[in-house]
Amino acid sequence: MNIFLDAHQDLAYNMLALGRDYRRSAFETRQREIDKPFMAWTDDALIGWPEYMQARVALVFSTLFAAPARSIAPEMRDSQIYDTPQEAHQLYKQQLMAYHRLSDESPDQFRLIRTQTELTQHLEKWANLDPSQTPQLPVGLIGLMEGAEGILSLDELPEWWELGIRIIGPAWRSNRYTGGSQEPGPLTQDGKALVDAMAEHGFVLDISHMDEEAALQAIDRYEGTIIASHANLAHLVEGYQGNRLLSMQQLDALLERDAIIGVVPCNNFLRRGWKETGGKASVSLRLAAEQIDAICQRAGNSKHVGLGTDFDGGIGLQSVPAEIDTIADLPKINTFLEEMGYTASQIEDINYRNFLNMIQSVLPA
Ligand SMILES: [Zn+2]
Numbered sequence: 524m525n526i527f528l529d530a531h532q533d534l535a536y537n538m539l540a541l542g543r544d545y546r547r548s549a550f551e552t553r554q555r556e557i558d559k560p561f562m563a564w565t566d567d568a569l570i571g572w573p574e575y576m577q578a579r580v581a582l583v584f585s586t587l588f589a590a591p592a593r594s595i596a597p598e599m600r601d602s603q604i605y606d607t608p609q610e611a612h613q614l615y616k617q618q619l620m621a622y623h624r625l626s627d628e629s630p631d632q633f634r635l636i637r638t639q640t641e642l643t644q645h646l647e648k649w650a651n652l653d654p655s656q657t658p659q660l661p662v663g664l665i666g667l668m669e670g671a672e673g674i675l676s677l678d679e680l681p682e683w684w685e686l687g688i689r690i691i692g693p694a695w696r697s698n699r700y701t702g703g704s705q706e707p708g709p710l711t712q713d714g715k716a717l718v719d720a721m722a723e724h725g726f727v728l729d730i731s732h733m734d735e736e737a738a739l740q741a742i743d744r745y746e747g748t749i750i751a752s753h754a755n756l757a758h759l760v761e762g763y764q765g766n767r768l769l770s771m772q773q774l775d776a777l778l779e780r781d782a783i784i785g786v787v788p789c790n791n792f793l794r795r796g797w798k799e800t801g802g803k804a805s806v807s808l809r810l811a812a813e814q815i816d817a818i819c820q821r822a823g824n825s826k827h828v829g830l831g832t833d834f835d836g837g838i839g840l841q842s843v844p845a846e847i848d849t850i851a852d853l854p855k856i857n858t859f860l861e862e863m864g865y866t867a868s869q870i871e872d873i874n875y876r877n878f879l880n881m882i883q884s885v886l887p888a
Contacts, residue, residue: 524581524646524649524650524652524871524875525579525652525654525871525874526579526580526581526582526649526652526874526875527578527579527580527581527582527830527853527854527874527875528580528581528582528583528584528829528830528874528875528878528879529580529582529583529584529785529830529831529832529834529850529853530584530667530750530752530753530783530785530829530830530831530878531584531586531667531669531731531752531753531785531787531831531832531833531836532570532583532584532585532586532832532833532834532835532836533585533586533588533669533833533835533836533837534570534583534585534586534622534664534835535585535586535587535588535618535619535621535622536586536587536588536589536603536618536836537568537835538618538621538625539602539603539614539617539618539621540561540601540602540603541556541559541561541565541601543568543835545570545571545572545625545633546571546572546625546629546632546633547571547572548571548572548573548574549567549568549569549570549571549573549574549849549850550571550849551571552568552571553567553568553840556568561601564598564599565837565839566838566839566840566841566842567839567840567841568835568839568840568849569834569835569839569840569843569847569849569850570834570835570849570850571849571850572632572633572662573851574849574850574851575662575850575851576657576658576659576660577657577849577851578850578851578852578853578854579649579652579658579854580662580850580853581645581646581649581660581662581663581875582636582645582662582663582664582665582875582878582879582882583662583663583664583665584665584666584667584690584752584831584878584882585622585664585665585666585667586666586667586668586669586836587614587615587618587619587666587667587668587669587673587688588603588618588669588670588695588836589603589604589605589611589614589615589618589670589672589673590603590604590605590695590696591604591605591606591611591672591695591696591698592604592605592606593696594696594705603618605672605673608672608673608675608698608699609675611670611672611673612673612674612675613673614673615668615673616673619666619683619686619687619688622635622664622666622687623635623686623687625664626664630661631659631661632661632662633661633662633664634661634662634663634664635663635664635665635666635687636663636664636665636886637665637666637687637689637886637887638886638887638888639883639886639887639888640888641663642663642882642883642886645661645663648660648661665687665689665690665882666686666687666688666689666690667688667689667690667691667692667729667752668683668688668690668691668692669692669695669729669731669732670692670693670694670695670696670698670703670732671691671692671693671694671698671700671701671717672695672698672699674691674717677716677717677720680720680721680724680726681724684724684725684726688726689726689727689882689885689886690726690727690728690729690750690752691721691726691727691728691729692728692729692730692731692732692733692752693710693714693717693718693728693733693737693741694731694732694733694734694737695732696732697734699711699713699714700713700714700717701714701733701734701737701741702733702734702736702737702766703732703733703734703737704732704734704765704766704767705765705766705767706734707734707735707736707766708734708736708737709734709736709737709740710733710736710737710740710741710744714737714741715740715744718741718744718745719744721745721747722745722746722747725747725885725887726747726885727747727748727749727750727881727882727885728741728745728747728748728749728750729749729750729751729752730742730749730750730751730754730773730777730782731751731752731753731754731785731831732767734766735766735770735772735773738773738776739772739773739776742773742776742777742780742782743776745780747885748782748881748884748885749777749780749781749782750782750783750784750785750878750881751769751777751782751783751784751785751831752785752831753785753787753831753832753833753836754767754768754769754784754785754786754787754831755768755769755786755787755792755793755811755814756768756769756771756774756814756817756818757769757770758770758771759810759813759814759817760792760793760794760795761794761795762795762796763795767792768792769784771821774818774821775821777827778821778822778827781827782827783826783827783828783829783877783878783881784818784827784828784829785828785829785830785831785832785878786811786814786815786818786828786829786830786831787811787831787832787833788808788811788830788832788843788844788847788853788856789832789833789834789838789842789843790803790806790838790842790843790844791838791842793806793810793811793814793844794806794810803840803841803842803843803844803845804845805845806843806844806845807844807845807846808844808845808846808847808855808856808859809859810844811844811856811859812856812859812860812863815828815856815860815873816860816863819865819869819873825865825869825872825873825877826872826877827877828872828873828877829873829874829875829877829878830853830856830873830874832850832853834850854874857870857874860873
């Protein structure tokens, strides 16, 4: 197969906060948003169903994501902002229902996937594509909760599972479970109880956004499957200071646990100061291929890396490498991997197979 699995996209956030309809082309969305006030702080859309088809994106780990009010400047606040865990819970539920509605109303374009049977049926549609034609097939969505603030009690886990969440990333900023991006701290007592309960229910743990200390604790403790859905290596981003990208210690701990890391082709995670020194035109997708290569070199194989684009996750057209106009351009990354000597089979590992095998192994029958 020659398809893509994208391990991180904040679709529901954009649907509810900005009114984006991903059944439309990204170009139509851009036209409709030209005069919208939020364009003062939001980039142009990268995603739409026609562009998914051009890139052959067959599967997406689609997130629930809302932000604590303290992390967002007052003039940039939208409807997906919370002050309390109860509010976070409401927003996350609404976003999950938005995926259910999309899947129910437009099953030829988007389909929520919760079981192995559904995944197998979905992949059958994507098998044996005619390479000379753009497919017209549904994109499979698998639920990923980014930030566990909305989990009010561990008793809720079976309900989130039932509704389709299969992956949980405890952190975005810090919360009562864990230290997070820009807000360091360990895994708390509540956090330890959360990850233990997640493992018991069979969720995948996504350590993206966890502070290094908390991530190392969670990786060490977790008995289930672990990923970093969207994270790059810190040491390749010259001058990077912060706790969002992965240290080598985190990478080694992830590799030891057979985890998969989704590399993010977004400029902020590829080169510091890109805005001031040349802008979008100065950042090449090659830097994302170098991130992939560094993970493969450390692992000694191509089995531990994939793509987690985070496209439209607060960044868009203006903040991704020069080669990317929409997600239809995602396959261009393979040109760089080929130049680096990757074989067709290794490129398939990276494009989809690693994350696909992982999710296949955790979905219920
Ligand atoms: Zn994120």
